[in-house]
Amino acid sequence: MNLKTLAEALGLSQTTVSRALNGYPEVSEATRKRVEEAALRFGYRPNSRAKGLATGRAMLIGQVIPTSTQHEMVNPVFGDFVAGASQNLARHGYDMLLTRVPGDDEGKVYREFRARGAVDGVIIQAPDVKDERIALLNRIGLPFIVHGRSTGVEEPYSWIDVNNTQAFRRATEFLLQLGHRRIALINGLERMDFAFRRRKGYLQALETAGIGPDPQLMCTDEMTEQFGHHKTRYMLSLDDPPTAFLCSSMLSAVGIRRALQEAGLTMGRDVSVIIHDDDLSYLRNGDDIPLFTATRSSVRHAGELLADALMQLINAPDHPPITRLLEAQLVVGSSTGPAPLRAARLPS
Amino acid sequence: MNLKTLAEALGLSQTTVSRALNGYPEVSEATRKRVEEAALRFGYRPNSRAKGLATGRAMLIGQVIPTSTQHEMVNPVFGDFVAGASQNLARHGYDMLLTRVPGDDEGKVYREFRARGAVDGVIIQAPDVKDERIALLNRIGLPFIVHGRSTGVEEPYSWIDVNNTQAFRRATEFLLQLGHRRIALINGLERMDFAFRRRKGYLQALETAGIGPDPQLMCTDEMTEQFGHHKTRYMLSLDDPPTAFLCSSMLSAVGIRRALQEAGLTMGRDVSVIIHDDDLSYLRNGDDIPLFTATRSSVRHAGELLADALMQLINAPDHPPITRLLEAQLVVGSSTGPAPLRAARLPS
């Protein structure tokens, strides 16, 4: 069933039917009603590609599946983010187009998106400290918004980010107030902007407290459970082990907890832990009382906001860049407590 | 830059240019080379929608974001599955179209997909024991493949599934051989086919061993960390507590571990645990030695297989249904051991 057939069945022209269905005012209410009824009865829906060709819109937002480039890992926040984003895209009649980059040339995908008119805009995930995708997208003129920011990029662009520096500064200060002096940082890959900023916040707090950073207490990698486990074991075996851990991910913190358990240590008493909590639906940080003290910011909510912002950018081509800084909450759970008089230490 | 402009620039007709780029034999090698070069130089790529309109293909595979209907949860396997699937779709020039269902009428989405010609096929996730989507898709004639199966559906359809019954039967037998008699099942939502089959396998093994099932030892819900934690605490406080847990998800098993830790019990000694491991990239079950004894089957690999199969179905419209049963490996980790002489029990 296409427009032509429907129009014939109704004894109307294609124009009138099209106008009726698209809410144009030139159609009488009676006609519109009749057309809508028939469309429903025949199960008519305009062909996406034909409509897109005529309107010049794809009604699709592109996103490259963010894999950690080191290994072939799928970012665990991906699911929740996409759920949030597509929920709000759907309100505007948009769907999400997902693509995986063969090799590492993400730029090529964006150029193709543009040349083929495959999508009306894109969302950029996990930007690097100096992310090249931003300049590329600005240059080729494909509407986009960044989930996060890129410290090293000067030119204007739209972004929505969590105040990572502030979050980790506060978290560190919180630990300092509890008397901790040896605070470890279990961070994500620091070529990524969010991890870079978190370290910055951590270092700022230490510096303000007059504590020099210890390279042995700082590590950075993909945020798996194993990573948290390995590093915790290792750091606890140092001569001067940390009494607290600041950890960029819930998942790695599960590894920390495992290591502490193996060492017979109690979290919140022998060792304190603060995490960043993306509020993932299947990885909740406790129900009422948080398991971990955490800097919390829902990545799903971020997805919703990014979708709305991108819709704005697409609908108003000359819209100035949209930027928005979200503050993470510091929620106190049972994983933190006063620094012990003597640090727990594992035999190395 | 579109076909017309490119053709004019080359002094050729659109036909010839189109044929040259699409590898038709009617074009001389010299011409083809010249055309390809120019296309590259001008950055020409055929417009997706125009091409789609002309060919009748969307070059998109639809997928509805699988949210657990009870709550608004995003399935944790989603990311890895999509990564696997889109990798192989990309090989055929296909992308993935993601959509979120407002409300609960997933059928409406498929009807729309069909009527709008928005996608060339769909992948169905997490089928119910009697899943209505299958009949619908067969009826409307939208090519599809199911990730999993639906016990209650008689009509033919394409699917790729893990042998869940077998996996959980073997896992249960393994525990029985270790002397466990009180084995708990921490299962996913049993309206879903995979969870239904897992319970079936578990029950079969118990029955063969002459052990009657105890409803107190069986529970089913969304597989969060909390769920595993709650249920473990509860079951350990029973008069006759389990000595082993069979758990449908790594995530819930993390909760089991937490509960055991709080109870001062050692996994693999006081209590045994077997999980099903989807081999998620950010939630690996140990490196070399598995953390948990597990029935393992990579969901990402399943995604790759489903993508390939769906491509076959789309390219050969009268292809008979493709079905494939994957066997899960039983990998032995350190979370299982002989049943203790006296079961550990928590005060209730």
Place this chain on the structure above:
DNA sequence: AATCCGTTTCAAAGCGCTTTGAGGCATGCC
């Protein structure tokens, strides 16, 4: 020279929609 054939190229139709510019038809006003 005429015919045939294979190779290469082309003009034009068609995919299903939106949108432009125009026309038909009551109605109201001079």
Place this chain on the structure above:
DNA sequence: GGCATGCCTCAAAGCGCTTTGAAACGGATT
């Protein structure tokens, strides 16, 4: 009666591609 005014509807162009059926061309065959 004539004409402007709204309201409603329409035919046709155009979006950018593929594909059909035909034509032009050069070389080989008669």
